[in-house]
Amino acid sequence: MLTFGNEELAESPKLGNEILCPRCGKMHKIIYGKKVLEDGTKVEYKGLAAYKCKGKLILAGVKGRDVTLYQRKH
Numbered sequence: 001m002l003t004f005g006n007e008e009l010a011e012s013p014k015l016g017n018e019i020l021c022p023r024c025g026k027m028h029k030i031i032y033g034k035k036v037l038e039d040g041t042k043v044e045y046k047g048l049a050a051y052k053c054k055g056k057l058i059l060a061g062v063k064g065r066d067v068t069l070y071q072r073k074h
Contacts, residue, residue: 002067002070004067008070009062009065009067010065012065012066012069013065013066014064014065015030015046015049015060015064015065015066016030017029018030019060019068021051021053021058022068022069023053023054023058024053028053029051030051030060030061031049031051031057032045032048032049033045033046033047033048033049046064047062047063048061049061049062
């Protein structure tokens with residue numbers, strides 16, 4: 001389970017094009033979702049972002065903010 005509130009999300013760092021993976025320690029390219037406009041055009045949508053590590057798709061961001069800090073083991 002992964003939870004965070006609006007205030008925590010607002011305080012999270014902005015997400016860029018790459019991210020340091022909390023699982024393997026390597027840099028991975030961010031994959032942003034696509035939003036389909038009324039005319040059928042697809043545009044990048046930063047509502048959800050992910051990355052691939054060892055063949056698995058992992059949540060990286062919500063609304064352009066980095067949420068990987070909530071996935072780190074304490």
